[in-house]
Amino acid sequence: MADQISQLMYVFALLTFAYFYYHHPKAGAVYLFIGAGVFLSWAYSVIKKSKKGEALFRLGLFICALGWVLGPERNVWMAILYVIAGLLEKQVKFPAEIGFAEKEISFNSLPRRVLQWNEIKNVIIKDGIITVDQKNNKLYQKEIEGYVTADIEKEFNDFAHRCLVAANPREELS
Numbered sequence: 241m242a243d244q245i246s247q248l249m250y251v252f253a254l255l256t257f258a259y260f261y262y263h264h265p266k267a268g269a270v271y272l273f274i275g276a277g278v279f280l281s282w283a284y285s286v287i288k289k290s291k292k293g294e295a296l297f298r299l300g301l302f303i304c305a306l307g308w309v310l311g312p313e314r315n316v317w318m319a320i321l322y323v324i325a326g327l328l329e330k331q332v333k334f335p336a337e338i339g340f341a342e343k344e345i346s347f348n349s350l351p352r353r354v355l356q357w358n359e360i361k362n363v364i365i366k367d368g369i370i371t372v373d374q375k376n377n378k379l380y381q382k383e384i385e386g387y388v389t390a391d392i393e394k395e396f397n398d399f400a401h402r403c404l405v406a407a408n409p410r411e412e413l414s
Contacts, residue, residue, distance in 0.1 A: 246297035274307030301326035357407030
């Protein structure tokens with residue numbers, strides 16, 4: 241999804257730059273060079289994605305931002321939007337992970353989310369799926385990449401139970 245949004249931003253910028261190039265023929269050379277840079281960056285990213293399965297489109301987004309600022313229209317707000325999109329792209333594409341420690345559970349999402357064990361009703365791994373059941377009735381489930389042996393499953397579930405008991409000494413846990 242992030243790739244499609246980046247590419248949609250490319251299309252929007254290229255169409256806008258083509259429009260500006262047409263209406264500002266004297267200063268339009270900037271848009272011509274920026275457009276060529278965006279197109280080449282786009283082609284490189286698509287080829288890289290087809291070969292390696294993953295690519296970042298951030299270089300083209302930064303070139304677009306340059307085009308928004310350097311051209312005769314000088315749209316700083318659009319440039320800022322494209323820079324922010326370029327900076328956030330890698331974080332958005334980062335695979336979701338959950339970190340478990342004795343004091344907290346952290347999610348590497350954007351923004352980073354941290355839950356204390358006393359906010360949790362239950363945590364369990366079963367059949368390759370991890371489930372985090374929060375006391376506020378929010379439920380988070382994620383399929384675990386790779387095979388989880390019965391021993392690892394039992395070890396994790398015992399660890400989670402110990403942390404829950406330590407954080408909620410007077411409550412009965414499920």
